[in-house]
Amino acid sequence: MIQYTLDQMLSFALTAEHGSFAKAARASGKDRTTISEHVNNLEIALNAILFERGNNKLVITEQGKALLRWSRGLIRHAEALQSFADSLSFPEQHHFKIAVDMHLPSEFILDVDIAARKLCPNITIDWIYRSRDEAVEELKSKTLDAAIILRNDQSSKLIPPSGLMACYLGEVKGRLYTAVDSPLQEFSPVNFRDLADSTRYVLQSTSDAGLGERAAFSGRQVVLNGIELVVKFIEKDGWAYLPSIPMLDNNPKVKVLDANFLNAHWSVGHVLMSRSDISGEMYQLLLDSIKDVYKESF
Numbered sequence: 356m357i358q359y360t361l362d363q364m365l366s367f368a369l370t371a372e373h374g375s376f377a378k379a380a381r382a383s384g385k386d387r388t389t390i391s392e393h394v395n396n397l398e399i400a401l402n403a404i405l406f407e408r409g410n411n412k413l414v415i416t417e418q419g420k421a422l423l424r425w426s427r428g429l430i431r432h433a434e435a436l437q438s439f440a441d442s443l444s445f446p447e448q449h450h451f452k453i454a455v456d457m458h459l460p461s462e463f464i465l466d467v468d469i470a471a472r473k474l475c476p477n478i479t480i481d482w483i484y485r486s487r488d489e490a491v492e493e494l495k496s497k498t499l500d501a502a503i504i505l506r507n508d509q510s511s512k513l514i515p516p517s518g519l520m521a522c523y524l525g526e527v528k529g530r531l532y533t534a535v536d537s538p539l540q541e542f543s544p545v546n547f548r549d550l551a552d553s554t555r556y557v558l559q560s561t562s563d564a565g566l567g568e569r570a571a572f573s574g575r576q577v578v579l580n581g582i583e584l585v586v587k588f589i590e591k592d593g594w595a596y597l598p599s600i601p602m603l604d605n606n607p608k609v610k611v612l613d614a615n616f617l618n619a620h621w622s623v624g625h626v627l628m629s630r631s632d633i634s635g636e637m638y639q640l641l642l643d644s645i646k647d648v649y650k651e652s653f
Contacts (some may be wrong), residue, residue, distance in 0.1 A: 358400040358401060359397055359400050359401065360393075361429075361430075361433055361650070362393055363393045363394070363396060363397040363400070363431055364397070365393075365424045365430060366383070366385075366389070366390045366393035366394055366397075366420070367393065367397055367405060367419075367423075367426055368386065368423065368427060368430060369382055369383055369396050370390060370394055370398055370406070370427045371406075371415050371419065371423050374412075374573060375412075375413055376390045376391045376394070376413070376619055377502070378598050390587075391512060393646070394406070401422070403419075403422070404416055404418060404419075405418060405419035405422060405440050406419055416639060422448070422484065422490045434476075438600050441461055442529060443600050446637060447634075447635035447636070447637055447638075448500075448502070448633060448637065448638060449475070449478055449479065449637055450478075450480075450481075451478070451479070451481070451500040451501065451638070452480075452481045452483065452498070452499050452500050453480055453481065453482055453483070453499070453500060453501050453502065453503070453641075453645075454483055454484065454485035454489075454490040454493065454499050454501075454502035454504075455477040455482060455483070455484060455485075455502070455503045456484075456487075456503055456505050456559075456560050456561040456625060457484055457558045457580070457581060457582065457596075458505070458527055458558060458560065458561070458582075458623050458625075459503060459527070459598075459625070460582065460598065460600045460602060460610065462600070462601070462602075463648065463649070463652050464482050466482055466648045466652065467610065467644050467645050467648045468482070468554070468610070470644040470647065470648055471641045471644040472641065473641055474640045474644065475637045475641070477637075478636060478641065480482065480514065480587075480595075481497050484559075484560070484580075484581075485499070485504075485561055486559070486563035486595065487504040487505050487560070487563065488563065489563075490502035490504050491516065491519075491628065494516075494519055494628055494629075494630060495518065495519065496515055496553070497632070499516060500629075500630060500633060501531075501627065501628060501629045501637070501641070501642065502627075502628045502647070503524065503625050503626070503628075503645065503649075504621075504625065505560060505561070505623060505624070505625065505626075505630060506523065506624035506625060506626045518631055518632060519624075519629065519631065520628070520629045520630070520631055521625055521626050521628055521629075521631060522626065522627045522629075522642075522644060522646065523624065523625075524622070524624075524625040524627050524646065524649045524650075525625065525628075525649060525650065525653055526622040526624045526625070526653065527596070527598045527599075527622060527623055527653045528599050528621070528622045528653070529594070529596055529597055529598045529599055529618040529620060529621045529622060529623065530596070530599050530611045530612075530620060530621070531545075531590055531594055531596055531611065531612040531613075531614055531615075531617075531625060532586075532594065532595055532596075532597050532603060532610065532612060533589055533593070533594045533595075533609065533610060533612045534589055534591065534608060534609060534610070535607070535608055535609065535610045537589075537592070537594070537610075537612075538553075539553060539612055540553050540610060540612065541595060543546050543612060543613045544613035544614050544615040545612060545613070545614050545615070546614070546615055546616060547626070549575055550594060550614075551576075552577070553592070553593050553594055553595035554575045554577060554592060554594075554651070555575070555576045555577070555593060555594060555595065555596075556576075556579055556585045556586060556588045556589055556593055556594070556595040557576050557577065557578050557579070557585075557595070558578075558579065558581075558582065558597075558653060559578050559579065559580045559581075559582075559594075560570055561596075561623075562576075562578045577593075581601075582597060582600075582602070582603075585597060586602075586603065586606065586609060589609060590608045590609060594612060596621060596624070599620065625649070626644065627642065627645055627649075629642055635645075
């Protein structure tokens with residue numbers, strides 16, 4: 356049989372954190388007597404001394420320190436349970452399907468997922484790859500909930516379709532990459548002609564958006580699905596434009612290729628597309644997490 360209450364554990368944890376009943380009372384919005392009674396009754400129920408009392412000062416005991424670790428875990432689980440219980444009584448959506456562009460590294464997706472679940476423990480997010488056109492169509496048909504898509508010169512001037520909202524997220528800087536021992540490195544910094552004789556490996560999202568054709572530079576282009584796959588190919592031959600991310604910069608088999616026609620980083624811009632028909636705090640917190648992590652990452 357459980358010998359304690361959640362209120363007792365909350366009062367104990369607050370007292371341990373603040374060092375006095377009075378400060379714990381102010382933090383909780385309860386009176387000092389209530390906090391003191393909770394802790395005293397908890398000690399009686401557990402037959403343990405949690406604080407040494409003297410000279411108007413509380414010092415947590417070894418028993419108290421051990422219990423504090425368990426109480427914090429209990430409180431976290433109780434808060435998560437409360438959040439889930441609240442979601443049962445409201446029609447708010449908590450399972451979302453988000454499309455992302457292939458230029459975004461997996462670390463970014465993971466960081467967004469962690470940030471969103473920290474704010475909303477009951478949220479579930481499906482992450483999938485979609486081209487820009489596919490994402491917009493699925494948002495319009497309501498089979499997607501949001502999408503991070505590539506921006507180009509045309510899309511930056513367009514008003515979002517009816518029922519959708521758009522937010523310009525920013526840009527991911529990129530570079531040209533080859534294998535460390537690529538013959539192209541001998542010509543660094545390369546010119547357009549140097550690249551034209553070598554295979555270019557292109558991310559599928561770049562090709563689908565039409566950006567690959569606009570900056571072909573090479574007589575032979577190979578479209579691949581995912582950054583990791585592109586890296587595997589350029590380790591053997593050819594070159595690719597890829598986002599400058601730790602996975603590439605820390606890879607000993609690939610190297611940045613300097614170009615005399617680039618005075619600065621190339622970059623690709625991203626737009627966050629969302630639906631205006633989805634309400635609720637959880638959806639807004641998810642969108643805010645995407646914006647915040649993107650700003651911090653790139």
